[in-house]
Amino acid sequence: MWSNEPRSLPDWIEDAYQILVSEMPDQQTDFSHDQAQDLLLGAETFPDESADAEYAIERLLDSGWLYEVDGELRITDPEN
Known part of the structure; x- marks a missing residue:
């Protein structure tokens, strides 16, 4: 069920979400889990452990900040 409660x-x-948003040319760009992980691990402000990157990606998916279509990730509209 959708809610108007702020996502926290x-x-x-x-920060991981902001890194992914800033690296994608538009929100309709599909990217793989590996690409997302590489973007996060390449960012100066993100921990450099692959387990942290995978955990962040999974939490973003679980919380609706990212979504998955045919095995590819997409960014949910940052305004919502």
Whole structure:
């Protein structure tokens, strides 16, 4: 069920979302889990452990900040 409640995640996971948003040319761009992980691990402000990147991606998916279509990730509209 959708809610108007603000979506809240730990700051470092929200930072991961901002990294992905800033690296994608538009929100309709599909990218793989591996590409998302590489983007996060390449960012100076993100922890450099692959387990942290995978955890952040999974939390973003679980919380609706990212969604998956045919095995590819997409960014949910940051305004919502």
